[in-house]
Amino acid sequence: MLTATRPTRLAVLISGGGSNLRALLDATTADPGFGGEVVVVGADRGGAAGLEHAHTAGVPEVVEELTAGADAATRTAWEHRLAEGLAAYDPDVVVLAGFMRILSGGFLERWPDRVLNTHPSLLPAFRGAHAVRAALAHGVKVTGCTVHLVDEEVDHGPILAQEAVPVLPGDTETTLHERIKVVEHRLLPACVRALCHDRVRVLGRHAEVDLAGHRSAPPE
Numbered sequence: 001m002l003t004a005t006r007p008t009r010l011a012v013l014i015s016g017g018g019s020n021l022r023a024l025l026d027a028t029t030a031d032p033g034f035g036g037e038v039v040v041v042g043a044d045r046g047g048a049a050g051l052e053h054a055h056t057a058g059v060p061e062v063v064e065e066l067t068a069g070a071d072a073a074t075r076t077a078w079e080h081r082l083a084e085g086l087a088a089y090d091p092d093v094v095v096l097a098g099f100m101r102i103l104s105g106g107f108l109e110r111w112p113d114r115v116l117n118t119h120p121s122l123l124p125a126f127r128g129a130h131a132v133r134a135a136l137a138h139g140v141k142v143t144g145c146t147v148h149l150v151d152e153e154v155d156h157g158p159i160l161a162q163e164a165v166p167v168l169p170g171d172t173e174t175t176l177h178e179r180i181k182v183v184e185h186r187l188l189p190a191c192v193r194a195l196c197h198d199r200v201r202v203l204g205r206h207a208e209v210d211l212a213g214h215r216s217a218p219p220e
Ligand code: GAR
Pocket: 014, 015, 016, 017, 018, 019, 020, 021, 050, 097, 098, 099, 100, 118, 119, 120, 128, 129, 130, 131, 181, 184
């Protein structure tokens, strides 16, 4: 456990359907050795369908809406409200699970090296909000997903784990994204579990992660 005295407290942020939130809720409840529990779910939209998973699991929700085209001051105030709302539940780790907003240093410095993101491409390829569409448009034969620590650059921080997913003939954005999500539902909980057990070491851009069996280490 990050703190020896209690299970690691996880905040999960979502914007959409929340299938990765569902995977985390399932993993933390099904595995007594997971070492962490989801204590709060945050969203930037009250209409985020994934909030239903939090509701079903009895996990408290923090919703802070941000209107499109908000200016910098409005965004800063929004981010502060979101951080304060999560902090009320004293999380150790914040997991971005389909959270489609960029968080600045003001948020990240509250949980240093403890904010994770899952992204549906093999970073650094296809950063941004439409990674699957961009991979298809580029004509790649293999794409995948990346779980990484979040820094101030978009889809950029130290990589914890990646897994490839082949692009199949006839794939649409939806079919390809669904196959990527199947992998994310396994890889994201595995990375969060490793963090809960303090099995992640970060040295600059390189993260050494013990995924219990699967080791991903920086080059010599
Ligand atoms: C996931 O595929 C996640 O990687 C992606 O949104 C999806 C959310 O699905 N995130 C991004 O694209 C962030 N740049 P879900 O709501 O079903 O978990």
